[in-house]
Amino acid sequence: MAVVNSWKSMSYDENRPNLPWVEKYRPNTLEDFYNLDDIVTTLKKFIDEGQLPHLLFYGPPGTGKTSLILACARKLYTPAQFNSMVLELNASDDRGIGIVRGQILTFASTRTIFKSGFKLIVLDEADAMTMDAQNALRRIIEKYTENVRFCIICNYLSKIIPALQSRCTRFRFGPVPNLDMAPVIHMVAEMEKLDVHHLGMDSIVQLSKGDLRKALNVLQSTSMSYDKITEENVYLCVGHPRPADIQYVIETILSKDFKTSYEKIREMQTVKGFALQDILSEALKYIYRIEFPFDFLIELWEAMAEIEFRLAAGSNEHMQLTAFISALQRGKSIVPPTDI
Numbered sequence: 543m544a545v546v547n548s549w550k551s552m553s554y555d556e557n558r559p560n561l562p563w564v565e566k567y568r569p570n571t572l573e574d575f576y577n578l579d580d581i582v583t584t585l586k587k588f589i590d591e592g593q594l595p596h597l598l599f600y601g602p603p604g605t606g607k608t609s610l611i612l613a614c615a616r617k618l619y620t621p622a623q624f625n626s627m628v629l630e631l632n633a634s635d636d637r638g639i640g641i642v643r644g645q646i647l648t649f650a651s652t653r654t655i656f657k658s659g660f661k662l663i664v665l666d667e668a669d670a671m672t673m674d675a676q677n678a679l680r681r682i683i684e685k686y687t688e689n690v691r692f693c694i695i696c697n698y699l700s701k702i703i704p705a706l707q708s709r710c711t712r713f714r715f716g717p718v719p720n721l722d723m724a725p726v727i728h729m730v731a732e733m734e735k736l737d738v739h740h741l742g743m744d745s746i747v748q749l750s751k752g753d754l755r756k757a758l759n760v761l762q763s764t765s766m767s768y769d770k771i772t773e774e775n776v777y778l779c780v781g782h783p784r785p786a787d788i789q790y791v792i793e794t795i796l797s798k799d800f801k802t803s804y805e806k807i808r809e810m811q812t813v814k815g816f817a818l819q820d821i822l823s824e825a826l827k828y829i830y831r832i833e834f835p836f837d838f839l840i841e842l843w844e845a846m847a848e849i850e851f852r853l854a855a856g857s858n859e860h861m862q863l864t865a866f867i868s869a870l871q872r873g874k875s876i877v878p879p880t881d882i
Contacts (some may be wrong), residue, residue, distance in 0.1 A: 601715030604753030717752020
């Protein structure tokens with residue numbers, strides 16, 4: 543998904559009311575993208591001059607990579623040509639060396655008799671392709687450039703071999719800025735006739751972290767669960783700790799003894815279903831506000847990083863919670879809890 547320009551430009555299909563909002567409001571034309579001005583302008587010039595190179599789109603999810611190349615394809619081809627001129631493969635398809643040498647090679651090597659121009663092959667989430675498949679792909683790109691253009695889409699550029707990178711024109715898609723995301727959420731809420739509180743809107747923007755697809759999914763999920771989109775309802779819907787919950791955790795650890803802190807935090811986790819991983823991630827924002835000595839902060843961050851690593855490796859969450867409490871309680875004698 544990417545930010546759309548106006549209500550009229552949003553792809554709204556009244557005949558398919560059950561369509562997920564990320565598809566219902568997906569931009570369909572290049573004019574629908576206004577947060578990607580530089581990229582869109584460059585692509586328009588390539589298309590207008592008939593000089594479209596092989597493309598490599600990379601960046602975090604939900605920033606408009608797939609939507610943009612599909613919009614380019616709609617500009618290049620008529621609806622009747624689309625299916626015969628565009629081959630799209632994503633992470634759900636088998637894209638090992640067999641598919642590269644079979645389906646992709648066959649599509650790239652065949653010409654359409656009565657259609658001029660080149661075909662387009664879109665490889666979505668290409669960072670999941672094997673090294674062998676990528677190495678086989680580079681020869682196909684070189685050999686059939688006259689007949690086909692490739693668009694490689696990935697989240698992590700480092701997982702694409704340099705040989706493929708050098709054959710493509712690269713475009714980086716950054717996270718959608720909060721100032722661009724909020725108007726889109728407001729537009730969708732107005733079109734869906736939702737009652738959205740401004741703190742609920744801010745919560746969706748903060749939780750999505752630049753991923754517009756995630757923002758619309760959270761908005762739709764919350765609207766289906768509650769009548770009003772408030773801050774509390776958004777956090778309850780996604781199961782993420784609220785800022786007030788994180789503040790409660792920090793204050794409890796710094797003001798209570800070890801046993802009491804553990805029991806109160808475990809009780810809150812049980813009642814609200816919070817994962818320790820989420821608590822750790824959000825706790826950093828509040829730890830920054832406490833005037834701990836820098837030496838202690840270094841030790842605390844190292845301890846939290848080690849706890850997060852152990853959680854990712856499958857360690858017992860109860861044990862890691864005790865490690866987090868003990869690491870933070872070392873600061874009790876340094877800063878009183880009233881300084882939070």
